[in-house]
Amino acid sequence: xxxxxxxxxxDLQELKEEILLLGGTVEEMIDSAMxxxxxxxxxxxxxxxxxxxxxxxxxxxxxxLCLNLLALRQPAASDLxxxxxxxxIVTDLERIGDLAVNISERSIELSEEPPxxxxxxxxxxxxxAATMVRQALDAFVKRDPxxxxxxxxxDDAVDKLNVQLxxxxxxxxxEEPKNVSRAxxxxxxxxxxxxxxxxxxxxxxxxxxxxxxxxVRHPGVQAGTGRREGV
Amino acid sequence: xxxxxxxxxxxxxxxxxxxxxxAADPAMIxxxxxxxxxxxxxxxxxxxxxxxxxxxxAFIGPSGCGKTTLLRCLNRMNDLVDGVRIEGRIRxxxxxxxxxxxxxxxxxxxxxxxxxxxxxxPKSIYDNVAYGPRILGVPRADLDATVERxxxxxxxxxxxxxxxxxSALKLSGGQQQRLCIARAIAVEPEVLLMDExxxxxxxxxxxxxxxxxxxLKARYTIVVVTHNMQQAARASDVTGFLLLGExxxxxxxxxxxxxxxDRRTEDYITGRFG
Numbered sequence: 001x002x003x004x005x006x007x008x009x010x011d012l013q014e015l016k017e018e019i020l021l022l023g024g025t026v027e028e029m030i031d032s033a034m035x036x037x038x039x040x041x042x043x044x045x046x047x048x049x050x051x052x053x054x055x056x057x058x059x060x061x062x063x064x065l066c067l068n069l070l071a072l073r074q075p076a077a078s079d080l081x082x083x084x085x086x087x088x089i090v091t092d093l094e095r096i097g098d099l100a101v102n103i104s105e106r107s108i109e110l111s112e113e114p115p116x117x118x119x120x121x122x123x124x125x126x127x128x129a130a131t132m133v134r135q136a137l138d139a140f141v142k143r144d145p146x147x148x149x150x151x152x153x154x155d156d157a158v159d160k161l162n163v164q165l166x167x168x169x170x171x172x173x174x175e176e177p178k179n180v181s182r183a184x185x186x187x188x189x190x191x192x193x194x195x196x197x198x199x200x201x202x203x204x205x206x207x208x209x210x211x212x213x214x215x216v217r218h219p220g221v222q223a224g225t226g227r228r229e230g231v
Numbered sequence: 232x233x234x235x236x237x238x239x240x241x242x243x244x245x246x247x248x249x250x251x252x253x254a255a256d257p258a259m260i261x262x263x264x265x266x267x268x269x270x271x272x273x274x275x276x277x278x279x280x281x282x283x284x285x286x287x288x289a290f291i292g293p294s295g296c297g298k299t300t301l302l303r304c305l306n307r308m309n310d311l312v313d314g315v316r317i318e319g320r321i322r323x324x325x326x327x328x329x330x331x332x333x334x335x336x337x338x339x340x341x342x343x344x345x346x347x348x349x350x351x352x353p354k355s356i357y358d359n360v361a362y363g364p365r366i367l368g369v370p371r372a373d374l375d376a377t378v379e380r381x382x383x384x385x386x387x388x389x390x391x392x393x394x395x396x397x398s399a400l401k402l403s404g405g406q407q408q409r410l411c412i413a414r415a416i417a418v419e420p421e422v423l424l425m426d427e428x429x430x431x432x433x434x435x436x437x438x439x440x441x442x443x444x445x446x447l448k449a450r451y452t453i454v455v456v457t458h459n460m461q462q463a464a465r466a467s468d469v470t471g472f473l474l475l476g477e478x479x480x481x482x483x484x485x486x487x488x489x490x491x492x493d494r495r496t497e498d499y500i501t502g503r504f505g
Contacts, residue, residue, distance in 0.1 A: 001498055001503040002503060003501065003502050003503050004502050004503065005502060008502065074460075074461050074464075075501070076460070076464070076488045076489070076500040076501055077488065077489060077490065077491050077496075077497050077500050077501050078497060078501060079501045080488070080489060081489065081490070213489065213490030
């Protein structure tokens with residue numbers, strides 16, 4: 001059902017579109033950053049780095065829209081939860097953009113040295129993390145808590161791949177000290193991907209809050225010791 | 232104001248949102264299956280709720296939803312309206328207010344009321360506040376203290392202490408409303424009913440009344456009807472949402488304004504109309 005105020009409805013729609021635009025940009029950044037690693041393409045990596053200011057600008061714009069809505073519309077219930085979610089997930093999206101930039105920086109460094117080994121787990125991690133980001137954003141758009149729960153369930157697999165990759169790279173480092181700098185860079189990339197998956201998880205948790213009004217972030221911990229409690 | 236387009240034949244039902252915390256508070260007012268008709272027209276349908284003691288409870292809802300009617304039931308103001316038929320039970324402080332032994336005048340002393348439009352008597356500030364206590368036989372020697380205490384509690388004493396014998400009609404709108412609150416509490420009620428007490432006031436005067444409600448609830452149980460949802464959100468502990476005479480949802484204000492359980496409450500407080 002639509003708001004009586006058409007302008008309010010439009011403002012909420014604009015906020016949603018702005019988040020989606022930002023989401024689309026960071027998804028593309030992850031994808032390009034990973035392609036730059038796999039194809040040893042430093043120019044592509046530089047283009048990812050160059051797109052970061054766009055993400056920063058979008059973050060400021062989302063914050064601005066949220067603050068205006070809070071100040072001017074006094075949103076309640078599902079609108080309030082939507083705006084609170086937007087305010088929180090925009091930070092996650094911006095951090096995902098930063099991590100894509102970090103991957104690109106390592107990509108440039110890696111492209112300057114001969115390849116250490118064929119990439120196997122890194123593309124798998126990248127694909128899993130990118131899928132999580134996309135699904136989290138889809139869940140946000142469709143207001144679908146079930147899809148958000150799929151994202152939560154996927155995080156473990158990425159964590160495991162990260163640990164597995166670290167062990168493997170450790171053997172390369174032990175074998176040959178000359179491998180250390182490259183192996184470390186790849187370890188960093190895996191860590192960045194693991195962090196991207198964590199941010200996707202944060203987004204999914206906020207989507208569940210937005211849809212159901214329940215905070216699933218820290219099971220067993222309860223909020224609300226303010227003065228309104230115990231009423 | 233556009234009416235909510237929601238099916239008319241809503242079965243009277245127990246409200247869905249009665250959080251444990253609200254239910255656990257000692258009740259000052261207990262309403263059970265209250266139904267009220269104006270002639271053949273139903274205005275309230277099977278309303279049940281438990282209004283907690285020493286809290287501010289707000290009734291919200293669109294025009295004509297029955298919130299003022301419900302408020303006026305609490306001190307039997309509706310008795311004055313022709314053709315009213317009331318079924319169900321209201322207990323205040325454990326006592327049924329429709330019991331034959333209840334003196335309505337005494338009930339209205341226990342359950343004071345402040346109206347939408349401030350209505351000071353055309354008398355001095357002092358006489359406005361002293362009016363009730365005088366009728367109740369408070370000795371002359373105690374009147375000064377009662378007036379000072381009441382005006383102090385209504386956050387008006389400092390502004391009027393030097394002109395107690397000037398006409399109350401010279402006060403500003405916000406001051407007049409606080410004078411009416413002082414007049415209501417001068418007779419030491421247990422419950423204070425407020426029917427849109429700020430609708431004619433500017434934001435500063437409104438903020439003062441809301442602050443006053445917060446202070447007064449330590450001594451009184453306050454029930455307020457408001458059109459202003461932000462006011463309910465700011466100033467109340469418990470909120471009831473009424474629609475077409477039905478209590479749709481009743482519970483902790485913070486819950487109602489963040490995660491209401493009923494779609495109709497959600498639509499109303501987010502400003503969506505069908």
